[in-house]
Amino acid sequence: MGLFGGIESGGTKFICTIGIDSDNLLTEKRIPTTNPEETIRKVIEFFNPYAISGELIAVGIASFGPIDLNPDSQTYGYITTTPKEGWKNVDLCGQIQRGLKVPVAFDTDVNAAAIGEQYWEKDKRLLDPFLYMTVGTGIGVGVIVNGSPLHGLIHAEAGHMVIPHNWQRDPFPGSCPYHGDCLEGLASGPSMSKRWGQKPETLPDAHTAWDLEAEYLAFALVNLIYAYSPLQIVLGGGVSQHAGLIQAARSKVQQFNKGYIHSSMIQEKIDDYIHLPALGNRSGALGAIAMAIKLAKKHIEIPKAV
Amino acid sequence: MGLFGGIESGGTKFICTIGIDSDNLLTEKRIPTTNPEETIRKVIEFFNPYAISGELIAVGIASFGPIDLNPDSQTYGYITTTPKEGWKNVDLCGQIQRGLKVPVAFDTDVNAAAIGEQYWEKDKRLLDPFLYMTVGTGIGVGVIVNGSPLHGLIHAEAGHMVIPHNWQRDPFPGSCPYHGDCLEGLASGPSMSKRWGQKPETLPDAHTAWDLEAEYLAFALVNLIYAYSPLQIVLGGGVSQHAGLIQAARSKVQQFNKGYIHSSMIQEKIDDYIHLPALGNRSGALGAIAMAIKLAKKHIEIPKAV
Numbered sequence: 001m002g003l004f005g006g007i008e009s010g011g012t013k014f015i016c017t018i019g020i021d022s023d024n025l026l027t028e029k030r031i032p033t034t035n036p037e038e039t040i041r042k043v044i045e046f047f048n049p050y051a052i053s054g055e056l057i058a059v060g061i062a063s064f065g066p067i068d069l070n071p072d073s074q075t076y077g078y079i080t081t082t083p084k085e086g087w088k089n090v091d092l093c094g095q096i097q098r099g100l101k102v103p104v105a106f107d108t109d110v111n112a113a114a115i116g117e118q119y120w121e122k123d124k125r126l127l128d129p130f131l132y133m134t135v136g137t138g139i140g141v142g143v144i145v146n147g148s149p150l151h152g153l154i155h156a157e158a159g160h161m162v163i164p165h166n167w168q169r170d171p172f173p174g175s176c177p178y179h180g181d182c183l184e185g186l187a188s189g190p191s192m193s194k195r196w197g198q199k200p201e202t203l204p205d206a207h208t209a210w211d212l213e214a215e216y217l218a219f220a221l222v223n224l225i226y227a228y229s230p231l232q233i234v235l236g237g238g239v240s241q242h243a244g245l246i247q248a249a250r251s252k253v254q255q256f257n258k259g260y261i262h263s264s265m266i267q268e269k270i271d272d273y274i275h276l277p278a279l280g281n282r283s284g285a286l287g288a289i290a291m292a293i294k295l296a297k298k299h300i301e302i303p304k305a306v
Numbered sequence: 307m308g309l310f311g312g313i314e315s316g317g318t319k320f321i322c323t324i325g326i327d328s329d330n331l332l333t334e335k336r337i338p339t340t341n342p343e344e345t346i347r348k349v350i351e352f353f354n355p356y357a358i359s360g361e362l363i364a365v366g367i368a369s370f371g372p373i374d375l376n377p378d379s380q381t382y383g384y385i386t387t388t389p390k391e392g393w394k395n396v397d398l399c400g401q402i403q404r405g406l407k408v409p410v411a412f413d414t415d416v417n418a419a420a421i422g423e424q425y426w427e428k429d430k431r432l433l434d435p436f437l438y439m440t441v442g443t444g445i446g447v448g449v450i451v452n453g454s455p456l457h458g459l460i461h462a463e464a465g466h467m468v469i470p471h472n473w474q475r476d477p478f479p480g481s482c483p484y485h486g487d488c489l490e491g492l493a494s495g496p497s498m499s500k501r502w503g504q505k506p507e508t509l510p511d512a513h514t515a516w517d518l519e520a521e522y523l524a525f526a527l528v529n530l531i532y533a534y535s536p537l538q539i540v541l542g543g544g545v546s547q548h549a550g551l552i553q554a555a556r557s558k559v560q561q562f563n564k565g566y567i568h569s570s571m572i573q574e575k576i577d578d579y580i581h582l583p584a585l586g587n588r589s590g591a592l593g594a595i596a597m598a599i600k601l602a603k604k605h606i607e608i609p610k611a612v
Binding site for chain 1: 372466
């Protein structure tokens with residue numbers, strides 16, 4: 001029986017999953033993100049019995065970033081300029097590949113989530129190009145064009161776009177260590193905690209925080225719609241799940257667009273156009289498994305591999 | 307001998323070109339943009355002798371927008387919600403196709419310019435994905451991913467993205483009839499004319515207008531880099547040509563990025579990374595010819611056509 005591994009590497013934990021497909025998962029383990037040596041060693045230990053038995057065909061890694069995705073680069077597979085303490089310039093992909101000796105697919109957590117939503121959906125509603133935006137500890141954007149995540153100089157880092165910041169309404173300077181008041185600096189979960197002195201999940205629905213949050217997300221969504229012209233948008237991440245937030249953001253998108261992009265998807269069917277992830281908070285982990293399966297399929301075409 | 311036609315349809319003129327390739331142009335005519343009936347009739351009259359003689363193989367149209375690019379739509383090939391008087395909901399592509407009875411390729415002026423820069427370049431410097439941003443009468447962005455322009459719900463409309471607007475420094479409310487102070491509303495040629503009471507080309511190099519313009523363009527460029535992660539950016543359009551502007555915008559891009567995207571293209575080789583168009587102000591017209599040639603090549607593969 002062929003098994004596939006998925007690793008969702010995050011700033012607080014690595015979620016390691018083994019399964020045949022999204023409905024048939026064998027086992028899952030959460031490994032706390034400490035230092036790279038210890039964390040990666042524990043990840044390898046978890047998968048190793050399945051690699052040794054020959055059952056593990058391939059592994060997909062859905063990583064926090066920025067990461068190096070250029071196959072010609074000497075640092076391909078590395079986590080690069082992350083603000084996460086101790087994790088700058090870590091060869092995540094290479095260490096796992098050498099440890100397990102199976103093919104490893106590597107991409108950002110948000111590209112993986114986008115792949116997961118597309119690969120595992122049963123009703124094939126997701127049209128291409130589409131994008132997945134996550135709003136949680138960080139803000140990230142994954143983009144699928146012609147069935148593949150958009151890669152270039154690196155990968156989309158649209159969570160750090162600049163948006164209008166009304167200092168009179170919102171004197172909070174932003175929390176991004178690089179940019180201050182970029183989108184992530186103004187609208188991520190930690191930025192909300194800092195601004196309001198309490199975690200977003202404890203802020204009541206009527207709190208002004210949610211109107212401000214909807215405004216920032218709508219600025220971002222309009223910019224993403226104008227940039228990519230996606231056929232669908234999936235809004236994931238912990239903050240996005242807050243009751244009423246996606247509805248408020250949708251209305252503000254219509255309001256900011258002012259009819260400029262004239263499409264029934266925006267004017268009438270915006271509830272379909274911008275929707276929550278079908279896989280809930282499992283998009284990343286199941287996306288990593290989908291990446292492993294897709295990679296294995298590619299390898300199977302080459303006779304010598306797998 | 308096979309000839310190809312290029313039409314660059316703009317708000318003030320239609321530039322019609324006939325040629326074999328970018329180095330061998332036969333003739334060119336500028337037709338003023340009046341009402342759609344008269345303008346399109348004159349365009350057809352210009353190309354018609356070559357269509358009747360059988361020499362004209364295909365035509366490419368590089369159009370102002372927004373336009374409908376969905377092949378399944380009843381209004382495919384139409385100019386849709388343009389603010390240009392009299393040109394809303396005009397079947398530009400269909401009328402020309404029916405008038406000339408040759409295959410017609412249709413895309414935005416900026417996507418065409420991007421195609422032109424890629425198709426006609428001799429030293430193959432342009433890496434994929436790359437983008438073409440024009441800053442002139444309007445602001446537009448064309449994006450090439452895997453050799454093709456990015457199409458989705460419609461096409462990129464990133465000229466209308468929102469960016470930070472410091473009202474204290476710049477109390478001008480913006481000139482976009484849809485959004486007010488979006489990028490185009492703050493940084494297009496007409497917005498500069500309105501803000502400063504004189505045309506941009508008459509503003510001296512030392513005028514504060516240029517520092518403000520560089521700042522707005524740099525905000526836009528950073529957002530585009532974060533969104534698409536392009537391997538190269540071509541900055542076209544009349545305003546971009548102003549002496550010193552591209553250099554100022556490049557420095558501000560480095561400054562705003564604050565080392566977040568860690569790439570030698572941004573840190574060291576930004577003069578290569580963001581550059582002026584090799585075809586100068588001919589990218590659109592020559593891009594339209596390239597579109598016609600690419601379309602003809604596709605048709606040749608299907609035995610019955612051409």
